[in-house]
Amino acid sequence: MTITVRFAPSPTGRIHIGNTRTALFNWLFAQKHNGRFIQRFDDTDVERSRKEYADSILYDLHWLGIFPDSIEYQSKRFDVYDQAVEKLKAAGVLYPCYETPEELDLRRKIRRTRGLPPVYGREALALTQDEITEFEADGRRPHWRFLLPNFASDPAETQRTEVHWNDLVRGEETVDLASLSDPVLVREDGTYLYTLPSVVDDIDMGVTHVIRGDDHVTNTGVQIALFRALGAEPPVFGHHNLLTTSSGEGLSKRSGALSVESLREAGVEPMAIASLAVLIGTSENVQAIDSLAELATHFDPASTSKSAAKFDPDELFVLNRALLHRMPFEEVRDRLVLFGIADERAEAFWNAVRGNLDKIADARDWWRIVNEGPLEAQQFDAETLEFLRSGFALLPEEPWGDTVWKQWTGAIRKETGRKGKELFAPLRLALTGRSSGPELAELLPIIGREGTLARRP
Structure with missing residues (x-):
C-alpha cells in the first residue's frame, strides 16, 4: 500500500x-x-x-x-458526486428535508428549553406524501441529510453509538453519533x-x-x-x-492575516515559515531548520500537543535571521544578482554582511555603503575630525590582504594612543555611516583603498 x-x-x-x-x-x-x-x-x-x-x-x-x-x-467531479448521491438514496440513508432555516432555529430553541441537545429531530422522515407535495407546490425544494447509524430499528429513537479511531496525533478518539445532527450533504439548490x-x-x-x-x-x-x-x-x-496568535486570535484566508504571500513580500524565508509552522506546539524546540529534508527528521505527528499552538509573529524574524546568518553564498547567489550584487566581490561581500541581515533585501543597503559610502552624511566634532584625518593618512598602500584592517588600526593606535571603542567607533561611522554592522576587517578589502580614501572626512 x-x-x-x-x-x-x-x-x-x-x-x-x-x-x-x-x-x-x-x-x-x-x-x-x-x-x-x-x-x-x-x-x-x-x-x-x-x-x-x-x-x-x-x-x-x-x-x-x-x-x-x-x-x-472538485468542480470537475460533480458527476462522481451525483453517482454517490444516488447510491445513498438507494440505500435509504439520504433523505429529503423541507424545513426553512427559521423553522430549524425554532426547533433548536424548543429542544434547549426542554433540556435536550439541539440536534435535528428527523421530523422529515415522518412527512407524508401529501405534505411533501404541498411543500413542493409552495416552491420549497429539499435539502438532503445523511441518516446517521445511531439507532437500532426506529430512527426516531436514537441510542449511544460510539465511533472510535486511533488518531495519528491525539491517540484514541471517540465520537457519539447520537449527539450529532444528521448532516446536510446537498443544499436546496443541488450544490x-x-x-x-x-x-x-x-x-x-x-x-x-x-x-x-x-x-x-x-x-x-x-x-x-x-x-x-x-x-x-x-x-x-x-x-x-x-x-493562533499569542493573543489567541485565529487565522483566516479571507482576512489575509499572516498569508504566505505577505510573509514572502516581507522578506521571510520559506524555511523560517516551515520551521515555525511544523515545530510550534510540539515537543520539539522551535529552531531554524535549513531544509524540508532535515525538518522531516524532526517531524513526528504524535509529538503534537492537544492545546492550541500560540505563536508571536516576531518569532518568524528570529528564525529568519538565524537562517540568513549561516546561509551559504551558493544558495543566495542568484537572488543577489537581482540587487546588482554580481561582481567578483559578491561572495566575500555576502560572507561579510550576512550576519547582520534581517532579510536578504537588507543586503542592498550594505552594497550601496560598500560602493558609495555612508547613505547619509556624517557630522563629527573637531577632535574626532582631527583623529579621523590623521588616521586616514596612515592608510596602508596596496596590495591589500585580509590583514589590512589590523595593520591600519595598529598604525593608528601607535600614532594616536587611542584604543578600543575610541579608536574603532569613529572609523566605523566614517566608513559605513552606522554604529554597528559587519566586521570591518572583512569589509575593508571589499571597499578597497580608493573607496576607503573617498570617505576621509
Whole structure:
C-alpha cells in the first residue's frame, strides 16, 4: 500500500501560516513514508472559489518546497458526486428535508428549553406524501441529510453509538453519533457541502491518511460513517492543533492575516515559515531548520500537543535571521544578482554582511555603503575630525590582504594612543555611516583603498 495524503483547501483566499502547517504535516508525512501528496482544491462553492486563489496557493506551496504528485479540482467531479448521491438514496440513508432555516432555529430553541441537545429531530422522515407535495407546490425544494447509524430499528429513537479511531496525533478518539445532527450533504439548490465530495474523493483517490486541523475532530465520526455507507474502509485520521496568535486570535484566508504571500513580500524565508509552522506546539524546540529534508527528521505527528499552538509573529524574524546568518553564498547567489550584487566581490561581500541581515533585501543597503559610502552624511566634532584625518593618512598602500584592517588600526593606535571603542567607533561611522554592522576587517578589502580614501572626512 502506498501512503497517500492530500491537502485540500478551498480556493477562497490566500493561504496563511496555519494552512501551511496542515500542508507541511501532510508533505513531511508523505516524504517520510515514500508516499504520494495530492493537492486537491475543494472548490464546489462556485460563488466564492477563484482560480486566481488556486494558482496562488500552488505558487505558495512550490515556494515552500512542496510539489504535489497530482492536482485535482472538485468542480470537475460533480458527476462522481451525483453517482454517490444516488447510491445513498438507494440505500435509504439520504433523505429529503423541507424545513426553512427559521423553522430549524425554532426547533433548536424548543429542544434547549426542554433540556435536550439541539440536534435535528428527523421530523422529515415522518412527512407524508401529501405534505411533501404541498411543500413542493409552495416552491420549497429539499435539502438532503445523511441518516446517521445511531439507532437500532426506529430512527426516531436514537441510542449511544460510539465511533472510535486511533488518531495519528491525539491517540484514541471517540465520537457519539447520537449527539450529532444528521448532516446536510446537498443544499436546496443541488450544490454540495464539504462532507460528501471530501469522502468520495478520498475513496476514489486512494487517500490512506487524512491529516488536518483539530477543528474537524467531530466531523470525523460523521465521515467514518459515510465512508462505510459508501462501502469503503475509512482512512487513518490525524488532527493537529491549530495555530493562533499569542493573543489567541485565529487565522483566516479571507482576512489575509499572516498569508504566505505577505510573509514572502516581507522578506521571510520559506524555511523560517516551515520551521515555525511544523515545530510550534510540539515537543520539539522551535529552531531554524535549513531544509524540508532535515525538518522531516524532526517531524513526528504524535509529538503534537492537544492545546492550541500560540505563536508571536516576531518569532518568524528570529528564525529568519538565524537562517540568513549561516546561509551559504551558493544558495543566495542568484537572488543577489537581482540587487546588482554580481561582481567578483559578491561572495566575500555576502560572507561579510550576512550576519547582520534581517532579510536578504537588507543586503542592498550594505552594497550601496560598500560602493558609495555612508547613505547619509556624517557630522563629527573637531577632535574626532582631527583623529579621523590623521588616521586616514596612515592608510596602508596596496596590495591589500585580509590583514589590512589590523595593520591600519595598529598604525593608528601607535600614532594616536587611542584604543578600543575610541579608536574603532569613529572609523566605523566614517566608513559605513552606522554604529554597528559587519566586521570591518572583512569589509575593508571589499571597499578597497580608493573607496576607503573617498570617505576621509
